[in-house]
Amino acid sequence: MGGLRVRSVLVTGANRGIGLGLVRHLLGLPNPPEWVFAACRDPKGQRAQELQNLASKHPNLVIVPLEVTEPASIKAAAASVGERLKNSGLNLLINNAGISHYKSFDSNTQEDMAQVYATNTIGPLLLSQAFLPLLKKAAQGSPGSGLSCSKAAIINMSSYAGSIQDIYLWEYGQAISYRCSKAALNMLTKCQSLGYREHGILCAAFHPGWVQTDMGSSAEMKPPVTVDESVGGMLKVISSLSEKDTGTFLDWEGKVLPW
Numbered sequence: 123m124g125g126l127r128v129r130s131v132l133v134t135g136a137n138r139g140i141g142l143g144l145v146r147h148l149l150g151l152p153n154p155p156e157w158v159f160a161a162c163r164d165p166k167g168q169r170a171q172e173l174q175n176l177a178s179k180h181p182n183l184v185i186v187p188l189e190v191t192e193p194a195s196i197k198a199a200a201a202s203v204g205e206r207l208k209n210s211g212l213n214l215l216i217n218n219a220g221i222s223h224y225k226s227f228d229s230n231t232q233e234d235m236a237q238v239y240a241t242n243t244i245g246p247l248l249l250s251q252a253f254l255p256l257l258k259k260a261a262q263g264s265p266g267s268g269l270s271c272s273k274a275a276i277i278n279m280s281s282y283a284g285s286i287q288d289i290y291l292w293e294y295g296q297a298i299s300y301r302c303s304k305a306a307l308n309m310l311t312k313c314q315s316l317g318y319r320e321h322g323i324l325c326a327a328f329h330p331g332w333v334q335t336d337m338g339s340s341a342e343m344k345p346p347v348t349v350d351e352s353v354g355g356m357l358k359v360i361s362s363l364s365e366k367d368t369g370t371f372l373d374w375e376g377k378v379l380p381w
């Protein structure tokens with residue numbers, strides 16, 4: 123396997139956790155992308171310090187301000203990425219930003235549901251709409267008729283917690299709003315795969331594993347998977363995806379998961 127070769131990629135929620143890991147691994151590839159767009163909501167803030175350090179060493183890393191719950195912010199991000207890319211498109215959009223509330227039925231509020239849904243489900247929808255012209259351009263500019271992530275793709279960072287058939291880690295937390303938002307994200311991924319196939323864009327949902335990040339560690343148990351293991355695994359799987367994989371739900375090791 124030759125590894126992932128993409129000209130341009132955008133990762134949301136790139137300042138910490140899995141998003142930051144993705145950026146690090148992309149920059150460290152034998153053939154790194156010409157452009158890595160690392161989107162985060164506060165590029166100059168303390169929580170983006172590691173991203174700023176990386177950007178000072180890698181001229182192909184561009185930090186893009188992005189609040190995924192604000193349509194104006196999403197439009198501005200798409201416009202600035204388009205300007206950088208000039209006449210070429212965006213090959214890979216990774217909708218990684220997400221939040222969770224570990225609440226039970228009794229304590230789950232209307233605000234929790236709305237906020238988690240806005241971030242985890244509506245955000246990826248609006249991002250795919252705003253970046254569609256750039257993804258289409260990338261697909262049109264790539265030779266060959268099949269689908270692949272080197273050509274044009276949307277990867278939605280979902281969670282096994284969103285699987286309806288195989289309820290994952292229920293004993294560790296009900297996380298109702300989170301589970302519902304990821305189940306809806308899975309449906310969105312399937313719809314995107316059907317709607318965007320004709321434009322040459324592959325769409326897939328991923329479960330990154332139970333990973334040692336702020337979110338993964340918030341259930342007071344040490345998660346079994348490191349960020350490096352998760353991200354290394356996902357990039358390997360992403361590099362191997364083809365036509366047959368669009369509209370699927372996969373884990374970081376490439377296993378097909380039940381919806």
Ligand code: NDP
Nearest residue numbers: 135138139140189190218219220281332333335336337338
């Ligand atoms: P973290 O909590 O460590 O990081 C979340 C990232 O999302 C941060 O960069 C955060 O930015 C960003 N973010 C949150 N809300 C917004 C917003 N409104 N606009 C822009 N950025 C936002 O999470 P992980 O790295 O663990 O998770 C990444 C993805 O993987 C999520 O979608 C999560 O659901 C999924 N996942 C994670 C698992 C795990 O075990 N860790 C398991 C299954 C799925 P900021 O610093 O500004 O808050």
